[in-house]
Amino acid sequence: MLKLENISLKIDGNPLFSKLNLEVNAGQVKTVMGPSGCGKSSLLAHLCGTLPSVFQTSGKIILHEKTLDDLPPHERKLGILFQDDLLFPHLSVGENLAFALPAKIRRHERHDKIEQALEEIELSGMHERDPASLSGGQRARVALMRTLLAQPVALLLDEPFSKLDQELRGRFRKLVFAHAVKNRLPTLLVTHDHADAQAAGGDIIAL
Amino acid sequence: MRLLPAFPFLTQLLFLLPIAAGLFGVLLPALGYLPDLGGDKFHFEVFRQLLEHPALPHAVWLTLFSGIAATFISLSLAIFLATMLSRTSLSGNKNNRMASLFVIVRRGLIPLIAVPHAAMALGLAFLVAPSGWLVRWFSFLLMGWETPPEWVTVQDPFGLSLILGLVLKETPYLLLMILAALPQIRAQEYIRIGQSLGYGNLRSWLKLVLPQVYPLIRLPVFAVLAFSLSVVDVALILGPSTPPTLSVLILRWIDNPDLSFRFLASAGAVLLLLLTLGALLFWRVSEWLLLQKWRNWLSNGKRGNRNEAQKLAALSGLLLLGTAFLSVLGLAFWSLSLRWPYPYVLPQRWTSRNWERHWTSIQETSFTTLELGVIAVLIALILVVGCLENEQWRRVSFSFRSQWLLYLPLLIPQATFLLGIQILAVRLEMDGTFLLLVWSHLLFVLPYIFLTLADPWRNLDTRFPQIGQCLGASPLRVLFRIKLPLLLKPLLVAAAVGFAVSVSQYLPTLFAGGGRFATLTTEAVSYAAGADRRVIGVYGFLQALFPWIALLLALAIPRWRFRNRATLL
Numbered sequence: 001m002l003k004l005e006n007i008s009l010k011i012d013g014n015p016l017f018s019k020l021n022l023e024v025n026a027g028q029v030k031t032v033m034g035p036s037g038c039g040k041s042s043l044l045a046h047l048c049g050t051l052p053s054v055f056q057t058s059g060k061i062i063l064h065e066k067t068l069d070d071l072p073p074h075e076r077k078l079g080i081l082f083q084d085d086l087l088f089p090h091l092s093v094g095e096n097l098a099f100a101l102p103a104k105i106r107r108h109e110r111h112d113k114i115e116q117a118l119e120e121i122e123l124s125g126m127h128e129r130d131p132a133s134l135s136g137g138q139r140a141r142v143a144l145m146r147t148l149l150a151q152p153v154a155l156l157l158d159e160p161f162s163k164l165d166q167e168l169r170g171r172f173r174k175l176v177f178a179h180a181v182k183n184r185l186p187t188l189l190v191t192h193d194h195a196d197a198q199a200a201g202g203d204i205i206a207l
Numbered sequence: 208m209r210l211l212p213a214f215p216f217l218t219q220l221l222f223l224l225p226i227a228a229g230l231f232g233v234l235l236p237a238l239g240y241l242p243d244l245g246g247d248k249f250h251f252e253v254f255r256q257l258l259e260h261p262a263l264p265h266a267v268w269l270t271l272f273s274g275i276a277a278t279f280i281s282l283s284l285a286i287f288l289a290t291m292l293s294r295t296s297l298s299g300n301k302n303n304r305m306a307s308l309f310v311i312v313r314r315g316l317i318p319l320i321a322v323p324h325a326a327m328a329l330g331l332a333f334l335v336a337p338s339g340w341l342v343r344w345f346s347f348l349l350m351g352w353e354t355p356p357e358w359v360t361v362q363d364p365f366g367l368s369l370i371l372g373l374v375l376k377e378t379p380y381l382l383l384m385i386l387a388a389l390p391q392i393r394a395q396e397y398i399r400i401g402q403s404l405g406y407g408n409l410r411s412w413l414k415l416v417l418p419q420v421y422p423l424i425r426l427p428v429f430a431v432l433a434f435s436l437s438v439v440d441v442a443l444i445l446g447p448s449t450p451p452t453l454s455v456l457i458l459r460w461i462d463n464p465d466l467s468f469r470f471l472a473s474a475g476a477v478l479l480l481l482l483t484l485g486a487l488l489f490w491r492v493s494e495w496l497l498l499q500k501w502r503n504w505l506s507n508g509k510r511g512n513r514n515e516a517q518k519l520a521a522l523s524g525l526l527l528l529g530t531a532f533l534s535v536l537g538l539a540f541w542s543l544s545l546r547w548p549y550p551y552v553l554p555q556r557w558t559s560r561n562w563e564r565h566w567t568s569i570q571e572t573s574f575t576t577l578e579l580g581v582i583a584v585l586i587a588l589i590l591v592v593g594c595l596e597n598e599q600w601r602r603v604s605f606s607f608r609s610q611w612l613l614y615l616p617l618l619i620p621q622a623t624f625l626l627g628i629q630i631l632a633v634r635l636e637m638d639g640t641f642l643l644l645v646w647s648h649l650l651f652v653l654p655y656i657f658l659t660l661a662d663p664w665r666n667l668d669t670r671f672p673q674i675g676q677c678l679g680a681s682p683l684r685v686l687f688r689i690k691l692p693l694l695l696k697p698l699l700v701a702a703a704v705g706f707a708v709s710v711s712q713y714l715p716t717l718f719a720g721g722g723r724f725a726t727l728t729t730e731a732v733s734y735a736a737g738a739d740r741r742v743i744g745v746y747g748f749l750q751a752l753f754p755w756i757a758l759l760l761a762l763a764i765p766r767w768r769f770r771n772r773a774t775l776l
Contacts, residue, residue: 049676050673050676050677072676072681072682073676073677074676074677074678074680074681074682074685076677079677082670082674086668086670086671086674088671088675088689088693089772089774089775090693090695090769099675099678099688100679102679130771130772131774132772132773132774133773147677147678150677150678
């Protein structure tokens with residue numbers, strides 16, 4: 001379970017929002033909605049621990065009974081998807097996936113896991129491909145799979161559907177939520193799009 | 208990661224310590240205090256001696272004249288070229304032939320910057336000498352001059368060839384600095400606004416862009432001024448010798464077997480520092496006065512729509528490039544010639560003998576040059592990357608003060624603080640050590656690496672390292688697996704620039720190396736005094752070749768490495 005307790009965000013002393021309380025259970029999706037500039041992306045950055053120091057924060061982030069606030073970003077085990085796929089342009093498709101896979105998984109198993117993952121997103125045989133040569137929909141799927149391969153315990157979605165066209169958008173949305181449920185991940189979506197919020201199905205919190 | 212705050216601190220220490228020590232080390236003997244040579248009392252006697260020295264007035268005049276003139280011409284030319292070069296990137300340029308000329312000029316700039324000052328000066332010396340290449344071409348084409356004309360060009364008493372040599376190197380440098388600063392002030396949008404109000408391209412540039420861009424390039428301009436006032440290698444090759452510029456005069460006093468001349472040299476070095484500070488102040492005051500006088504001109508409404516300026520700019524740009532490349536080509540030809548008497552345009556007989564005869568020495572000096580450059584560049588890269596990482600992780604930005612600090616070694620005359628360092632090093636028995644030599648190169652390599660790398664580093668999409676962290680990668684892994692590979696090209700270009708700077712260092716190698724380390728530059732300059740152009744050709748050409756190879760590698764490696772990565776090509 002992902003739990004936010006009294007989270008407040010200020011930038012240079014001006015409050016963006018204050019005392020946000022929120023609980024997301026395993027396999028559940030909750031949506032935070034608000035216009036751009038309301039601090040919803042900053043909220044996710046704060047959860048990840050990558051918020052610039054011009055922001056002042058207070059409150060508590062609790063994931064499965066553990067407080068995250070003092071952990072460095074790479075130890076928080078929060079998977080995040082952004083508007084842009086942000087596939088590393090210097091790595092191949094397969095290498096992008098392998099980057100996320102924990103190091104304790106060794107050689108053969110590693111290789112198998114990645115092939116399996118590629119198959120799951122219908123990209124078998126694309127291991128060596130340049131991410132730039134994929135279509136938008138394919139890249140979005142690789143980004144999702146990369147996030148999942150890092151074995152996160154919660155999923156954060158920072159408007160990951162907004163740059164896809166209508167048809168892709170519906171399909172990708174379904175895929176993401178299906179994986180969230182399958183892996184029993186507490187999932188927090190931030191968006192300004194009502195259709196996205198509706199599709200998520202869960203509670204909607206306005207900022 | 209906890210070590211990160213140490214990087215800026217270490218870097219500043221590395222900078223301030225030798226500069227402070229150097230100034231201190233030169234001030235004491237200038238005031239008569241140098242116990243090793245029997246000076247144990249402070250007095251102004253040395254300065255009195257210096258001021259009464261017969262060569263001094265002329266040397267001071269020559270130094271100020273050549274330094275300020277070279278900076279003024281370089282800056283004017285760079286601004287003039289920038290008005291035209293920045294335009295070709297604007298879409299909808301109809302004048303295609305002109306545009307392609309400007310593209311050539313712009314591309315040619317980069318290799319030009321990599322050529323060490325000394326190599327350029329040696330090449331230029333042959334090009335413009337009375338029996339040099341230009342005269343030979345003229346006499347070949349026009350059937351004149353059976354014997355070389357009796358002009359004095361190289362080492363002329365007014366320092367004109369010295370000025371030309373400096374302009375050849377500093378114009379491209381300032382031009383690149385201007386071009387790099389333009390996006391910061393969104394110059395193209397201002398030019399469009401100017402043009403829509405009916406101002407010509409040149410006027411739009413001068414009235415709208417220049418006032419904004421100048422503050423951004425003031426530090427580089429100051430660096431050029433300080434460098435031109437205190438340059439030694441170019442002045443030795445192209446400057447007048449009786450009397451020479453002040454920096455060369457100081458070098459002569461140091462080389463004097465009578466060690467008591469060191470007092471005089473130190474006083475000279477202090478005077479050089481004062482002259483440089485004075486010239487910088489003079490420049491700054493002149494800027495202000497010009498602004499007062501021309502303020503009205505900015506808004507007087509005169510629009511000026513003539514286009515002759517464009518042709519003139521293209522011509523001067525090509526002339527500059529042509530002179531520079533012919534200079535280096537001349538060195539290559541000489542190094543391969545067996546006999547090349549006046550008035551032949553090409554060598555009568557070609558040979559590889561010049562290279563073979565000096566092969567052992569070439570290998571040794573090449574290796575020292577390479578070793579020194581690579582080590583200095585590696586240390587500088589580690590420090591710069593550490594500082595930039597610190598800035599990003601701790602989100603503190605490198606302040607304006609630190610920027611000045613980085614430029615400090617470029618603003619203080621080399622001859623001044625390097626002489627001080629040498630005097631102190633002799634006392635501490637550190638002189639002529641490789642460590643000190645690397646350190647002295649680092650002082651000049653590091654600022655250029657920082658200036659080249661800082662913008663690409665800061666402009667990297669921060670979401671890449673962020674997402675790397677969220678995927679569970681530690682900051683160190685993010686650095687090595689994501690940031691460094693993504694920034695491979697700017698990293699290598701910065702390394703190549705740093706290497707070129709190291710290769711071109713003359714005075715640091717001479718002073719900090721205590722004469723024990725011969726690099727391509729020290730060899731080239733020391734042969735310059737002799738008359739054998741073939742040997743000069745060998746070392747001068749090699750000196751130009753090394754930075755070119757580094758630059759070529761810096762451009763080729765990322766292309767090969769990322770041949771299958773469309774976004775990074």
